[in-house]
Amino acid sequence: MPARRQANGSSESIDNYLKAILTLGGPQEIRVTSTALAERLSVAPASITNMLQKLAAAERPLVEYERHRGVRLSSAGKKRALEVVRHHRLIETFLYQVLDYPIEEVHEEAERLEHFISERFEERIAAKLGHPQIDPHGHFIPTMEGHMPQQASIRLTEVLAGGTFVIHSVDDRDARTLRELEANGIKPGAKLKLKPRTPTEACSVNIGRSAKPFDLSRAMAADIRIVPVEKN
Amino acid sequence: MPARRQANGSSESIDNYLKAILTLGGPQEIRVTSTALAERLSVAPASITNMLQKLAAAERPLVEYERHRGVRLSSAGKKRALEVVRHHRLIETFLYQVLDYPIEEVHEEAERLEHFISERFEERIAAKLGHPQIDPHGHFIPTMEGHMPQQASIRLTEVLAGGTFVIHSVDDRDARTLRELEANGIKPGAKLKLKPRTPTEACSVNIGRSAKPFDLSRAMAADIRIVPVEKN
């Protein structure tokens, strides 16, 4: 079936590949391996190779691909990926703020709709929301021109020394974890005191100004990104 | 490509077939011919036959189909069709009232999004709008349970006798005509005086309480449905 193609010669499937490459490539746009993509997209490695070859061979290629050496986005691919991420995060913000969705349900809906809204829809919800720069999980929303600030935050699990932090963002993909995080006051902007620990120990944190420490599960800790604060 | 399937074993394509059969079958649920469907969906007749056979052969068939004798919706098919029409009209109302879309642009966006929103999204926009019963073109919005009132209206082109009418609804599919209609004050609820005419004559109307008559183009007249009013 003629999978619905967007104007730019993209499709729902292609969009998802581009987004995955953007995310997995990270800020330095490291080459992404087939295995990493296969894992991320829950698709067989052979299917990944196929798609990457197609994307690289197109008239206006969306990726740079070399056999056995991974892929990177071309500038056209990066542009489209950021456009889709903008859609995703604007939709999440809209669902949360205008339609009163519970935080843990916005991601799934946005993951679908991001591929099907028009430029007008994008523009209208952005206007309705006052052109927001941050989504409900704390992630930056790319601008219409395709710019997105670097996240200066670090993973909570990478900090062993302890200290005081502000929560920058939470991962949006696992609804259960996200609901648990929110139920415990762990959301962007919240303050958090971390006890020093060894790599194998659980993370024990104080949220806000509560006196009793809270032990984060592995899943919860891995989904939190934080920024250090000077205490004053 | 695994065309996105909704929970009910439907898909964007199937949804559009079901909607077309609902509309073309009319209130009495007349059998719909392959040609009519081919025309409506801009798809080759052979493709229609193919799809109808598939839909009729399914475990839980969405249509009743007999070779050379057209199709009707099964009760499951009718249920789904009304669900999609509900999505469509709620989305149109939402785009118009909440996102301030121009009237002539809501249809195209709704035509796409109707297939991809969740039950939660449907429920949330319905709530936001106060559970509306009529969309911006004057069409009834099916209820959550799949009920939709009959339209008692008639086509403007069918009236030769003249008289005073209220505009019940306008067709939403042609953006240009719709914009023209709206620009001339022709929208649901507006009052309209029709001069008597012969079948070949153009329709000349007075809109609202304006004194100067307006000649409707064939396209415009065909897109208007009206209800007679007692003048008092």
Added chain:
DNA sequence: TCCGATGTTTAGGTATACCTAATAAATAGG
């Protein structure tokens, strides 16, 4: 440096939803 584990690609196949061209059924006109 060769060897095997791991990762990647090729080869061949499926389902959806379209298409065109050829064929068959239904219907309408003489």
Added chain:
DNA sequence: CCTATTTATTAGGTATACCTAAACATCGGA
């Protein structure tokens, strides 16, 4: 009532996006 036209179906083919299994590269150790 029989044929010509219209309408519909069958047959065979395309593109997208997946899959599994088999073949092939790459790279880290021994």
